[in-house]
Amino acid sequence: MSVLQLRRRESRGAPHGWPDAVHPVLQWIYAARGVLEPGQAEHRLARMLSPQLLGGMAQAVDLLAEAIRDDWSILVAGDYDCDGATGTAVAVRGLRLLGARRVDYAIPNRFVHGYGLSAAFVASMQPAPQLIVTVDNGVASVAGVAAAKARGIKVIVTDHHLPGGQLPACDAMVNPNLPGDPFPSKMLAGVGVMFYLLLALRAKLREQGAFGAAKPDLSSLLDLVALGTVADLVPLDFNNRVLVEAGLQRMRSGRACAGIAALVEAGRRSVATLCASDLGFSIGPRLNAAGRLEDMRLGVECLLTDDVAQARHLAGQLDAINRERRELQASMVAEAEVMVAGLGHVDAVGVALYEPSWHAGVVGLVASKLKERLHRPVIAFAPASEDDTENLRGSCRSIPGFHIRDALAAVDARQPGLIERFGGHAMAAGLSLRTADYPRFAAAFDAVARELIEPERLQAVLYTDGELPPGAATLALARQLREAGPWGQAFPEPLFDNLFECAGWKPMGESHLRLQLCDPRDGAVHDAVMFNAYHGQPPPSRLRAAYELTINDWQGRETPRLLLRHIEPA
Numbered sequence: 001m002s003v004l005q006l007r008r009r010e011s012r013g014a015p016h017g018w019p020d021a022v023h024p025v026l027q028w029i030y031a032a033r034g035v036l037e038p039g040q041a042e043h044r045l046a047r048m049l050s051p052q053l054l055g056g057m058a059q060a061v062d063l064l065a066e067a068i069r070d071d072w073s074i075l076v077a078g079d080y081d082c083d084g085a086t087g088t089a090v091a092v093r094g095l096r097l098l099g100a101r102r103v104d105y106a107i108p109n110r111f112v113h114g115y116g117l118s119a120a121f122v123a124s125m126q127p128a129p130q131l132i133v134t135v136d137n138g139v140a141s142v143a144g145v146a147a148a149k150a151r152g153i154k155v156i157v158t159d160h161h162l163p164g165g166q167l168p169a170c171d172a173m174v175n176p177n178l179p180g181d182p183f184p185s186k187m188l189a190g191v192g193v194m195f196y197l198l199l200a201l202r203a204k205l206r207e208q209g210a211f212g213a214a215k216p217d218l219s220s221l222l223d224l225v226a227l228g229t230v231a232d233l234v235p236l237d238f239n240n241r242v243l244v245e246a247g248l249q250r251m252r253s254g255r256a257c258a259g260i261a262a263l264v265e266a267g268r269r270s271v272a273t274l275c276a277s278d279l280g281f282s283i284g285p286r287l288n289a290a291g292r293l294e295d296m297r298l299g300v301e302c303l304l305t306d307d308v309a310q311a312r313h314l315a316g317q318l319d320a321i322n323r324e325r326r327e328l329q330a331s332m333v334a335e336a337e338v339m340v341a342g343l344g345h346v347d348a349v350g351v352a353l354y355e356p357s358w359h360a361g362v363v364g365l366v367a368s369k370l371k372e373r374l375h376r377p378v379i380a381f382a383p384a385s386e387d388d389t390e391n392l393r394g395s396c397r398s399i400p401g402f403h404i405r406d407a408l409a410a411v412d413a414r415q416p417g418l419i420e421r422f423g424g425h426a427m428a429a430g431l432s433l434r435t436a437d438y439p440r441f442a443a444a445f446d447a448v449a450r451e452l453i454e455p456e457r458l459q460a461v462l463y464t465d466g467e468l469p470p471g472a473a474t475l476a477l478a479r480q481l482r483e484a485g486p487w488g489q490a491f492p493e494p495l496f497d498n499l500f501e502c503a504g505w506k507p508m509g510e511s512h513l514r515l516q517l518c519d520p521r522d523g524a525v526h527d528a529v530m531f532n533a534y535h536g537q538p539p540p541s542r543l544r545a546a547y548e549l550t551i552n553d554w555q556g557r558e559t560p561r562l563l564l565r566h567i568e569p570a
């Protein structure tokens with residue numbers, strides 16, 4: 001019997017006002033997510049929050065308008081993850097659309113410059129630009145901004161990460177998560193913050209008559225905004241769903257930029273039926289792999305080119321790097337599982353793991369896999385670089401209810417100087433420390449986790465939307481569910497749980513299962529698959545399954561199929 005608990009979501013109210021065409025199952029799925037009426041599912045761009053609600057916007061817009069008017073050299077300082085890469089591409093493309101003629105970008109090398117706008121990164125900028133605009137970083141770059149100012153460079157910070165105790169002395173900062181910022185949604189990704197800044201800048205320039213009767217079309221950037229938002233795992237609140245849905249519609253209609261179209265092709269996804277999970281599990285990882293193992297400039301160049309052949313060439317390189325990343329990740333995860341198994345049982349509530357041979361670019365994926373297995377917060381460490389074994393880089397992944405960045409702040413407050421630098425979100429963060437201090441940090445992190453995590457939170461729970469009624473697992477409903485999202489972080493994909501009898505099964509490949517599941521209520525038999533679930537043993541003859549209702553498109557023929565996420569004997 002699995003230790004995983006299945007728990008059903010409760011409705012947050014009674015759905016009302018839905019047209020008959022909306023399946024009743026979809027109505028109660030929406031209700032469980034707080035969407036009770038049709039208007040709350042209308043993800044039209046006209047319902048986006050206003051850019052003017054973001055704090056710091058006026059100062060940033062005025063400075064950018066001056067830079068464009070006076071033809072300054074502008075350098076976009078990005079980040080080496082998918083949010084940073086898409087945000088960099090949005091900034092470069094958008095500023096050029098709005099009239100900036102001297103725009104370039106730079107991405108820090110994680111092994112040389114560290115994270116964000118560091119002093120070393122600023123020193124590498126030769127010649128010095130007149131203006132730096134950060135994307136997806138900068139709120140913690142106190143030293144980096146100071147180094148830029150010392151060189152006479154003006155700095156605009158656009159970020160969405162939580163601030164520390166001291167803010168950098170930049171010329172302007174746009175970040176919805178600054179204390180007291182009035183923007184109603186705190187969930188924007190870095191690429192979303194940059195897109196909002198461009199919208200406000202366009203409005204300012206239009207007031208000044210910069211475009212005449214024309215109006216540059218910033219909607220052409222929404223495919224990039226959607227990709228970065230989904231890949232960064234920010235919660236898909238209403239405003240983010242508006243942005244993601246608009247971007248997905250652009251992709252499905254064949255209007256994606258050449259780079260995204262090439263990445264979709266490399267991932268063997270269908271453009272016509274592209275959904276948010278494709279962005280998160282296929283397209284995003286191919287971009288992220290460049291930043292983990294190589295140079296994220298490769299990814300940004302893929303997103304900036306308008307040449308289809310060049311985009312395909314770059315996407316092929318990214319695909320190859322991603323295959324290498326998967327192999328390295330599998331090896332590191334296997335080593336981490338051996339380490340955990342060697343403990344017999346995991347005593348730590350806050351788990352820290354370190355292996356000198358690990359790659360700093362992949363430890364976040366190791367932490368994520370181990371967090372899922374252990375259902376407790378995990379930090380995986382690796383040497384800062386091949387040439388620097390005296391310092392470690394760690395990547396953290398957390399469980400619901402435990403704010404990992406706040407936990408690092410608590411460790412830092414109790415033992416000043418132990419952590420050299422840290423930053424992040426509630427569910428993911430990063431840090432650096434000296435290798436010699438790893439044992440002391442591991443103990444301190446575990447102590448904080450023990451204080452803040454209630455024992456019941458260490459029990460893995462899978463929330464479902466309850467039983468699918470007899471006869472409801474149809475192709476029509478599967479299509480509605482696919483089109484109804486965008487589903488994602490904090491707005492989860494519909495997941496059902498039912499009792500079934502296993503009418504047949506066979507291995508699929510080396511580790512997958514294909515099953516025929518009979519619903520005992522009406523005798524209907526459903527085709528089902530479960531990936532990475534076959535370990536040489538047959539599935540239970542009677543089982544409870546948690547599953548998604550999906551579509552199997554085989555040789556152009558669509559049929560409904562159950563994608564099993566969990567099974568246990570019934």
